[in-house]
Amino acid sequence: GAVVSQHPSWVICKSGTSVKIECRSLDFQATTMFWYRQFPKQSLMLMATSNEGSKATYEQGVEKDKFLINHASLTLSTLTVTSAHPEDSSFYICSARVTGMQGEKLFFGSGTQLSVL
Amino acid sequence: ELKVEQNPLFLSMQEGKNYTIYCNYSTTSDRLYWYRQDPGKSLESLFVLLSNGAVKQEGRLMASLDTKARLSTLHITAAVHDLSATYFCAVDIMNRDDKIIFGKGTRLHILP
Numbered sequence: 483g484a485v486v487s488q489h490p491s492w493v494i495c496k497s498g499t500s501v502k503i504e505c506r507s508l509d510f511q512a513t514t515m516f517w518y519r520q521f522p523k524q525s526l527m528l529m530a531t532s533n534e535g536s537k538a539t540y541e542q543g544v545e546k547d548k549f550l551i552n553h554a555s556l557t558l559s560t561l562t563v564t565s566a567h568p569e570d571s572s573f574y575i576c577s578a579r580v581t582g583m584q585g586e587k588l589f590f591g592s593g594t595q596l597s598v599l
Numbered sequence: 600e601l602k603v604e605q606n607p608l609f610l611s612m613q614e615g616k617n618y619t620i621y622c623n624y625s626t627t628s629d630r631l632y633w634y635r636q637d638p639g640k641s642l643e644s645l646f647v648l649l650s651n652g653a654v655k656q657e658g659r660l661m662a663s664l665d666t667k668a669r670l671s672t673l674h675i676t677a678a679v680h681d682l683s684a685t686y687f688c689a690v691d692i693m694n695r696d697d698k699i700i701f702g703k704g705t706r707l708h709i710l711p
């Protein structure tokens with residue numbers, strides 16, 4: 483199946499720093515990628531939909547200035563957590579939609595565990 | 600607003616038993632997904648259900664979709680310990696709202 487590579491898998495940072503998370507589609511082009519946030523033992527919460535070449539669409543309650551999304555190419559979307567604080571500590575997962583012979587599927591990156599001290 | 604309700608949220612069962620996880624959703628959808636997540640890991644795609652009456656099976660797992668009732672089920676047959684994980688259903692309303700909404704997940708713990 484399609485491969486979505488997410489990097490880094492784990493990052494620890496000091497409060498106030500910015501962290502960039504990359505999501506790459508390795509063997510296909512992804513016009514649309516999604517960014518999710520997951521707290522321990524909870525479900526995935528959609529943060530934003532990232533479309534190549536245009537501005538991301540943020541879900542209600544998600545600060546666009548806090549979580550900067552850039553989808554500059556068909557194979558790369560980035561999420562930058564700006565001025566991170568401990569409450570931003572979470573598991574962040576990207577996904578990409580792939581259209582194939584069996585219809586559309588959603589493939590997920592391996593996730594990034596962000597710990598803000 | 601699309602709501603996806605999954606139940607039970609937690610299930611502990613013994614090996615060899617059968618059980619069903621239910622996923623109800625509040626509006627028409629384009630497709631429905633089932634995913635598995637192991638602790639600290641990302642999501643693994645299990646099934647994609649595209650149409651009313653769709654039934655898919657993989658090993659001890661079988662998923663079905665009833666679009667009229669807005670209900671999907673994930674049935675586990677003769678559970679084994681390796682199936683312990685969290686299972687999520689997700690409803691796709693891409694064509695209308697370009698998003699996929701997840702249920703809260705069912706934490707399945709299978710006792711040896």
